[in-house]
Amino acid sequence: MSQAARPMRADAARNRARVLEVAYETFAAEGLAVPIDEIARRAGVGPGTVYRHFPTKEALFGAVIEDRVRSILGRGRALLEEDPGGALFEFLREMVRTSAADHGIADALTGYGVDMATAAPGAEAAFAEILGDLLAGAQRAGTVRTDVGATEVKALLMVCKATLDHGDGVADRVADVIVDGLRSAR
DSSP: OOOOOOOOOHHHHHHHHHHHHHHHHHHHHHOTTSOHHHHHHHHTSOHHHHHHHOSSHHHHHHHHHHHHHHHHHHHHHHHHHHOHHHHHHHHHHHHHHHHHHOHHHHHHHHTSSSOHHHHSTTHHHHHHHHHHHHHHHHHHHTSBOTTOOHHHHHHHHHHHHHTGGGOTTHHHHHHHHHHHHHBOOO
């Protein structure tokens, strides 16, 4: 018979929470290239503390993004219920805004620099599923071309992510071009 896991000491729990807070802020502002040692320094703990809780950068990032991904998926579902025809367009615009403010989540959802299957198992599939559902809803409503698949839409999001460093408004203008390109010819 297995023993129940011991509860985490209060100081260990505080350190873990601090590391997650700093990692979220750092990944959001700077993307995934920040070394774990730098996150430890900013959190005021030693690298060993970070590695004790998160053996890899993917594990740390996975813990940080789980909540963000849940929020994004929930928003996608809400949009789909509100207006299936326009949900995909609004979701794409929101993803561009999210990517501008949170480079880490943008990197994760576009597959840039992190193995999502390792970092947050199921998140990539869940994102692909909501993207597919949004696309199918828009196609059924006649607002999106029927010759486009979810893989292409994800690739278009990657293009938007790549434009974020090109100055104010560029990503929004690219999102406009993408949305216009996805519209059906009705």
